[in-house]
Amino acid sequence: MKKSSIIGLVVIAIAIAVIIGLYSNASSYGSFADAKKTSGELHVIGYLDKQKELYYDAAKDANYFSFYMKDKKGEECKVVFPGTKPQDFERSEQIVLVGEMVNGEFHASHIQMKCPSKYTQDKVEFTEASAKKADI
Amino acid sequence: MDTTFKGEHLFPGQLGQFFIILSFGSALLAAISYYFATTDKTGLSNSWRRLGRIAYMTNLASVVGIGCSLFYIIFNHLFEYHYAWEHSSRSLPVYYIISSYWEGQEGSFWLWCFWQGVLGNILIWKAKSWESPVMTVISLSQALLASMLLGIEIFGTRIGSSPFILLREAIDLRAQAPIFASRPDLYHNYLSYITDGNGLNPLLQNYWMVIHPPTLFLGFASMVVPFAYAIAGLWQKRYKEWVQPAISYALFAVMVLGTGVIMGSFWAYESLNFGGFWAWDPVENAALIPWLTLIGGVHVMIVYKNTGHSYFTATFLVLVSFVLVLYASFLTRSGVLGDTSVHAFTDLGMFWHLVVDVAVFFVLALVLVIIRWKELPIDKKEEETYSREFWMFVGSVFLALSCLQLTVVTSIPVWNKMFGTNIAPPNNPVTLYNVFQAAFAVVVALLAGVTQFLKYKKTDTGKFYITGAVYLLLAVLITALVVYVSGIYRLRIVFSLAMLAAIYMVLSNIKVLTDAFKGKIKLAGSAVAHIGFGLILVGAVIAAGTSKVVSINNTGEQYSAEFAKRNDPKENIMLYKNTPVKMGDYMVTYEGDSIAMPNHYFKVDYKRLDANGKVTEEFVLKPNSQANRKMGLVSSPDTKHYLLHDLYTHVTMAPIKFDDDPQDNDGHSEADDDKNYDAPISHDIAIGDTIRYREGYIVLEGLDKNARVQNIQLAKNDIAVGAQLKVVSNGRSFTAEPVYMIKSGDVFDFSRKVDDAGLKLRFTKISPKEGKMTIMVYQQPENRRPYIVMKAIEFPYINFFWSGTIIMVIGFVLSIRRRNKELKTVAPAPKANKVSKRPSPLQAH
Numbered sequence: 003m004k005k006s007s008i009i010g011l012v013v014i015a016i017a018i019a020v021i022i023g024l025y026s027n028a029s030s031y032g033s034f035a036d037a038k039k040t041s042g043e044l045h046v047i048g049y050l051d052k053q054k055e056l057y058y059d060a061a062k063d064a065n066y067f068s069f070y071m072k073d074k075k076g077e078e079c080k081v082v083f084p085g086t087k088p089q090d091f092e093r094s095e096q097i098v099l100v101g102e103m104v105n106g107e108f109h110a111s112h113i114q115m116k117c118p119s120k121y122t123q124d125k126v127e128f129t130e131a132s133a134k135k136a137d138i
Numbered sequence: 139m140d141t142t143f144k145g146e147h148l149f150p151g152q153l154g155q156f157f158i159i160l161s162f163g164s165a166l167l168a169a170i171s172y173y174f175a176t177t178d179k180t181g182l183s184n185s186w187r188r189l190g191r192i193a194y195m196t197n198l199a200s201v202v203g204i205g206c207s208l209f210y211i212i213f214n215h216l217f218e219y220h221y222a223w224e225h226s227s228r229s230l231p232v233y234y235i236i237s238s239y240w241e242g243q244e245g246s247f248w249l250w251c252f253w254q255g256v257l258g259n260i261l262i263w264k265a266k267s268w269e270s271p272v273m274t275v276i277s278l279s280q281a282l283l284a285s286m287l288l289g290i291e292i293f294g295t296r297i298g299s300s301p302f303i304l305l306r307e308a309i310d311l312r313a314q315a316p317i318f319a320s321r322p323d324l325y326h327n328y329l330s331y332i333t334d335g336n337g338l339n340p341l342l343q344n345y346w347m348v349i350h351p352p353t354l355f356l357g358f359a360s361m362v363v364p365f366a367y368a369i370a371g372l373w374q375k376r377y378k379e380w381v382q383p384a385i386s387y388a389l390f391a392v393m394v395l396g397t398g399v400i401m402g403s404f405w406a407y408e409s410l411n412f413g414g415f416w417a418w419d420p421v422e423n424a425a426l427i428p429w430l431t432l433i434g435g436v437h438v439m440i441v442y443k444n445t446g447h448s449y450f451t452a453t454f455l456v457l458v459s460f461v462l463v464l465y466a467s468f469l470t471r472s473g474v475l476g477d478t479s480v481h482a483f484t485d486l487g488m489f490w491h492l493v494v495d496v497a498v499f500f501v502l503a504l505v506l507v508i509i510r511w512k513e514l515p516i517d518k519k520e521e522e523t524y525s526r527e528f529w530m531f532v533g534s535v536f537l538a539l540s541c542l543q544l545t546v547v548t549s550i551p552v553w554n555k556m557f558g559t560n561i562a563p564p565n566n567p568v569t570l571y572n573v574f575q576a577a578f579a580v581v582v583a584l585l586a587g588v589t590q591f592l593k594y595k596k597t598d599t600g601k602f603y604i605t606g607a608v609y610l611l612l613a614v615l616i617t618a619l620v621v622y623v624s625g626i627y628r629l630r631i632v633f634s635l636a637m638l639a640a641i642y643m644v645l646s647n648i649k650v651l652t653d654a655f656k657g658k659i660k661l662a663g664s665a666v667a668h669i670g671f672g673l674i675l676v677g678a679v680i681a682a683g684t685s686k687v688v689s690i691n692n693t694g695e696q697y698s699a700e701f702a703k704r705n706d707p708k709e710n711i712m713l714y715k716n717t718p719v720k721m722g723d724y725m726v727t728y729e730g731d732s733i734a735m736p737n738h739y740f741k742v743d744y745k746r747l748d749a750n751g752k753v754t755e756e757f758v759l760k761p762n763s764q765a766n767r768k769m770g771l772v773s774s775p776d777t778k779h780y781l782l783h784d785l786y787t788h789v790t791m792a793p794i795k796f797d798d799d800p801q802d803n804d805g806h807s808e809a810d811d812d813k814n815y816d817a818p819i820s821h822d823i824a825i826g827d828t829i830r831y832r833e834g835y836i837v838l839e840g841l842d843k844n845a846r847v848q849n850i851q852l853a854k855n856d857i858a859v860g861a862q863l864k865v866v867s868n869g870r871s872f873t874a875e876p877v878y879m880i881k882s883g884d885v886f887d888f889s890r891k892v893d894d895a896g897l898k899l900r901f902t903k904i905s906p907k908e909g910k911m912t913i914m915v916y917q918q919p920e921n922r923r924p925y926i927v928m929k930a931i932e933f934p935y936i937n938f939f940w941s942g943t944i945i946m947v948i949g950f951v952l953s954i955r956r957r958n959k960e961l962k963t964v965a966p967a968p969k970a971n972k973v974s975k976r977p978s979p980l981q982a983h
Contacts, residue, residue, distance in 0.1 A: 005520055005528075013535060020543045020574070027570050028550065029562040045562040060791060064691060064927045065708035086710050086790040086927050089763075089773065100565050111565075 029100070034079040037103040043111065046099045048073040050091070058087040071097055071108075081108045088113055143306070145329040146218045147211075151302040154207030155289075158300060161200040161251065162284040168193035169277035175270040176374070187270055191262055194277060197284075198255035204248055204287070208301050212238060217332050220308035221245070221301040227337035233348065238338045240351045243471055243486055244301035247286045249352060253359035254280050261363065268383065271370035272363075275502075279362050282495050286488065299486045305332070340764040340772045346405035350398060354425065357395025358463050361428060363387040364435070365460035365499075368453050372506040377515045381439050381452060386957045388436045388456065393950035395429045400943045409774045411788045413931050414682065415939065418571040420475050423548040424466035427541045432459040434534035441527040444594050447517050448531045455538060457503040462545075464499055468492040474551050524599050526592040533585035540578035547571070572682065576636040579675055583639035586668055587613075587646040609649065613642035624680050624934060633683050636675065644672035660956050667949025670942045677939030688722040688785070688930040710790050713742070715924040716868055716894050717833065723747070727868075728926050729758070730894070731794075737762045738794050740926050742787060744778070761788045761928065783934040791927035815898055815916035822910040831915055833895065834867040838911060845877045847888055856881045859904065861911055867895035876901040876913070889916075896923045 031045045050056075054070040067083045069091070081099060094115035101110035171190035175183045208221065212235050217223040225238040225245075239245040258276045265272050289300025305311070311328055312318040318325045341347075364384040371380030402422070407415040416422065435455030438448040469475060472489045507514075521528035547570070550563050564570045591597075591606045617638040621627045626634055650665040689711040713719055713728035720726075725745040732739045739760040746755040759776040775788035812818075821829045829836040838861055845860030852858060860875040877888040878901040889900045896918035903912035 005523065009532065009535070013539065016539050017542060020539070020546060023543070023570070023574065024546050024550075024564075027564040027566075029565045031560055031562045043565045045565075058791075060712045060925060060927045063693075064710040064712040064791075084708060089791075 033073045033075045034077045034103070034108065035075065037101075037108060041102070043100055043102050046071075046073050046101075046108070048097055048099070050094050050097055051078060052092065056087065056091065060086070071099070079103075079108050080106070081110050083110045083113055088115060091115065142326065143218075143329065144327045146304075147214075147216050150207050150210050150216065151219055151304065154204055154211070154302040155300060157200040157203035157207065158284065158287050158289070158302070161197050161204065162281060162288060164193045164197040164200060165277050165281035165284050168197060169274055169281055172270050172274040172277055176274055183270070190270070190273060190277070194255075194258050194262060194273065194280075197277075197280060198252075198259055201248070201251050201255045201284075204301075205252065208239065208245070208248070209235070211302075215335065217335050218305055218329055219301075220303050220305045223305050223332070223335045225336065225338060227335040229334075230338055230343075233345075234338055234343050237342045237344075237347045237351075240355075241338060241342055242301070244287060244299055246351060246355065247283060248301070249355045250359055251280065251283045251287070253352075253356045254283060254362060257360055257363060265383070268367065268370055268380070271374050272366040275366035275369050276362055279366075279499070282498065286491065286495075296487065298491065299488060341409060341774070344405060344409050346401060346408065350401040350405055353394060353401055354398030357391060357398045357429075358425075358467075360387065360391035360394055361432065361460045361463045364391065364432070364456045365503075368456045369503065369506060372453070372510045375510070375513065377449070377510075377513070381442050383961060384456070385436065385439050385443065386954050386961065388432055388439065389950055389954045389957060392429060392432050392436060393947055393954070395425070395432075396950075397943070397947055399425050399429060400940075404940065407786075408777065411773045411775055411790075413775075413786065413788070413929065414685070414933075415936070416678070416682065418568050420548045421470050423544050424469045427544050427548075428459045428462040428466060430537050430541045430544075431455050431462060434537035435459055437530050437534045437537075441530050445521075445525075445527045446515070447521050447527045448534075449515050449517065451531060451534060453507070453514075455534065457507070458538075461496065461500045461503060462541075464492075464496040468496050469548070469552070474555060476551055522596050524592060524597040524602060526589050526594045526597070529585050529589045529592060533582050533589070536578055536581045536585070540575055540582070543574045543578070544571070573630060573632055576630075576632045576679070580632065580635045580639045583636070583643040583672065583675060586671070587639070587642040590646040590650050590665075590668075609646050610642060613638060613645050616645075617641050620676075620680075625684050626680065629683050633679050637679050640672045640675035640679065644669050644676070647672065660959075663949050663952030663954075663956050665949070666952055667946050670944070670946025670949050673938045673942030673945060675942075677936055677942055681933045681936040681939055685931055685933045688724070688932050689928060690722075710927050710929050712925055712927045715896070716870065718745075718868055721930065722932075726930075728924075731924075732760070737764055738792075740789055740792065740928075742926075742928065744785075759785075759787045763789055763792060763794060765794050779937075781937065783932055784936050785930060785932055787928060787930045789926050789928045793925070811898075812916065814918060816919050818900070818914040818916045820902070820912055820914050822905070822908070822912050824909050824911070829913065829915060831897075831917060834865065834869075836866075836899070836913070836915070837864045838862070838913065839864050841911070842875060845875065845879075847877055847879065850879075850881070852881065859901070861899075861901040861913060863899060863913070865892050865895050865897060865899075867892075867897075870894070874899050878902065878904060878911075 029043060029045055031047060032040070034046060034048075037044050037046060048071045051070040051072055056067075056069045058067045064086065065084050067085060067087045069081055069083075070078055071081050072078045081101075096115065098114040099108065099110040100112040101108055103109075168190045171186045171193055175186035175190055178186055210216075211219050212222045212226050213232075215222065215226070215228055221242060221244060225241045226235060230238060240249055254276065258273060258280065261272055261276065262269060286298045287300055288298035289303055290297060306328060312322075312325060315328075315331070317331075318328070364387050367380040367384035367387070371377055399422070402425070403415045406412070406417070432455065435452060438452040438455060441448045442452045471486070472492045473486075474489070521531065547564070547567070550561055553559060554561055587609070588606060591602050591609075617634070620641070621634050621637055626637055647665045647668040650661055651669065654660075654662040654665055687709045689709060691708050691711040711719065711721055711726075713726060715728050715730065718725050718727040723746055725747055727743040727745075729741040729743050732741065739762045742759050742761065744755075744757050744759060745753045748754050757778055759778055761774065761776040763773045773789050775786055777787070778785040819831075823829060823838050825838055825840055827838055829838075840862045842860035842862055845858040847858060856879070858877055858879045858881075860877045863874045863876070865872045865874060872892045872895060874890040874892050874897075876890045876899045879886040879888065887900050887902050889898050891898045898916035900914040900916070901911065902914055904910075905912070
């Protein structure tokens with residue numbers, strides 16, 4: 003066999019390995035209901051329930067944070083995260099969790115949140131003060 | 139416009155908008171003129187070229203005009219413009235106005251336009267016979283970039299997004315402010331209600347953010363030059379000639395883009411809090427991918443120049459690199475990444491515009507390659523197995539394959555959009571990327587080492603095996619030591635192999651460098667660049683692989699059995715003010731705060747203790763947080779740099795106030811204040827006695843008979859006595875003098891606080907008979923005391939990563955100088971070997 007054919011085969015083999023590697027490692031999005039059915043980690047997208055308690059007490063445990071989240075189907079579940087309360091968590095609009103369900107609690111290993119920061123919302127602040135009048 | 143608005147400055151925006159239209163028009167004119175200058179057969183090509191030049195120079199001038207108008211607007215705080223309102227504020231220091239330029243998409247497109255304009259003018263001056271075809275491509279690219287800034291409506295769709303759009307046009311102010319609904323007559327005066335802009339994201343208020351984006355965008359912009367040469371080569375059927383002049387530009391592009399990427403990584407390491415220098419975030423990958431493909435491209439271009447082999451691979455990689463740059467801008471700017479990236483730009487509604495940009499150049503490249511396929515100078519003869527060109531080719535193919543993995547995984551949201559699937563990114567993307575990329579790095583770095591012992595065309599196999607093996611043995615020995623000392627052997631085997639390959643690469647290139655000093659000086663550039671790249675790999679593998687969290691803390695309450703069972707790393711440690719805590723080899727103390735608005739610095743004292751408890755080293759780190767009302771809480775780390783490792787610290791949680799909150803407010807009643815403390819304990823003591831409390835002790839050192847209390851005049855029979863107390867808390871001492879007073883027959887006492895010890899002290903009674911004084915000790919409960927929660931990480935040998943980058947850049951500079959010298963001395967056409975028209979299957983893949 004020619005060298006070039008060998009290289010060609012190796013390239014194709016690696017390309018296939020890469021794609022299989024992707025599919026075997028890719029996760030899936032789901033709901034809390036899905037998380038109860040599956041073992042292993044899952045992505046869940048949802049919204050923080052701002053009515054319920056966000057629990058974080060650094061004095062008791064600096065690495066325990068719990069809150070309640072509603073997933074996109076409206077199911078609510080307690081979420082436990084082994085870390086600090088992410089900065090500005092209360093202001094989050096949407097949360098993406100990675101984790102698994104353990105005894106009815108969702109144990110998140112990763113939290114990513116979207117905040118209504120200036121990047122996503124154009125909210126003008128009106129100051130009713132006697133503003134400096136710009137000169138024309 | 140039916141209303142006139144008070145206080146608006148419309149001229150700078152109109153001028154800027156004029157320059158935008160001019161820059162688009164002139165770039166388009168330049169593209170058309172250069173096209174005819176290239177194709178014209180009637181003798182008018184010189185006139186066309188002159189027109190093209192004038193148009194392109196006008197383009198650069200108008201791009202500068204856009205920049206000046208925008209600068210004027212931001213500098214003068216003209217918040218009637220959306221861009222100024224959104225990205226700056228009055229309090230922004232002048233030097234960060236530059237950063238606010240490229241916080242938004244429009245500003246970064248402008249930056250790209252500017253660099254491409256500058257590069258085009260350099261080509262007008264330097265490209266000689268290549269000018270017309272190359273500039274056709276570059277002008278086309280410039281026209282497409284300028285169209286991103288247009289912001290005008292055509293057939294009901296808005297094309298591009300202009301930085302000169304007015305605030306009241308971008309946002310429906312009347313819908314947002316109820317006052318305009320009730321008093322529409324006030325609307326014409328809306329500007330007087332808008333006193334300040336949104337301000338710049340605190341994370342971008344960093345000197346690295348002043349220089350990182352310009353470097354990165356110069357890198358992106360310069361990728362178009364080799365692409366344009368490759369297109370020109372295909373178009374003009376000057377298949378062989380384009381490679382030589384394009385090599386210098388390609389080297390320049392990879393040098394600058396590489397520097398820009400690493401600068402971004404350094405900025406992330408210094409001021410972001412994800413705890414590292416590389417997170418495989420889609421935004422990072424998007425910049426890395428074209429860099430890697432063009433690195434591969436440069437190598438096969440050199441192969442082609444020297445041997446006539448690998449023509450197709452060289453063309454392919456150069457073409458695909460620029461298309462990937464455009465794809466990167468599509469990924470980061472179209473909003474397609476959505477949930478998968480934290481720091482992508484928001485969607486400006488330019489999704490299809492960006493797609494068109496990628497498609498135009500992709501189709502252009504594809505069509506030209508297909509049309510010219512039969513004529514391409516593809517060498518039928520196989521490379522020798524023992525030849526440098528063959529293994530350089532293989533290495534470049536592997537570089538491209540590593541990009542395939544990066545692209546396939548990073549583009550998951552794109553696949554979802556295209557195929558309607560709903561795949562989530564890998565749960566642990568960092569590990570996945572690390573393992574895959576380390577595997578590719580093993581192959582690429584080994585080849586970059588081995589090829590140094592091979593010659594072009596044919597190598598003496600005996601000698602090759604001996605030197606190759608000697609260096610491999612040496613590399614194995616060094617690697618064994620490094621892997622053992624750093625602890626890499628505990629990780630997956632692939633990281634040890636990557637270390638071996640990187641060390642082998644460094645060693646063999648050191649050999650080339652020493653040879654270079656003996657006379658073959660022109661080889662120095664590539665050797666230095668390779669050594670730099672090898673060191674980057676060494677640094678990355680050790681620092682990322684063996685970084686360890688120092689602040690491991692398993693003292694928590696463990697709320698449920700399940701939670702306790704999970705072996706997630708508990709990485710945060712809590713520090714009460716002035717209470718030392720042992721953390722790894724250090725004793726750390728949160729000593730206090732210093733506030734320099736808008737930064738809130740936390741002073742954390744580190745003491746390293748030896749076995750006998752003696753302090754061998756002491757330093758203070760000041761990680762900071764900003765509590766900004768608009769952006770939220772933002773923390774930045776502080777890092778202690780050593781030669782061989784770094785200690786990185788950042789605050790993950792702290793009860794701090796927003797920057798616009800009043801700081802401490804006095805005027806609380808005494809009773810209110812007492813609520814901040816535990817129930818007091820009274821002690822009756824004599825002078826010289828000691829009171830013990832939770833964190834130390836208090837000594838009554840004496841009485842001050844002439845105590846004074848501010849603003850209180852004492853009459854003849856009044857008495858004021860101060861208790862001179864020495865407070866020792868966790869090894870630090872303070873003094874306090876609470877006062878006991880009898881005034882006009884009534885008894886008063888004035889408490890004193892020792893905030894750093896969390897104490898309030900009162901002197902409430904004197905019992906002259908017993909000679910005792912009554913001191914009341916109020917102690918703050920633990921959870922009322924100031925605290926921080928922080929995380930500390932040690933990064934070993936990270937300096938290899940940074941110094942490798944600098945060395946690599948030096949290598950690139952040397953290589954560019956060498957290639958430029960060759961351009962001047964060697965005849966333009968490379969002496970290619972026997973060339974056949976039939977493509978070999980090897981290069982076809």
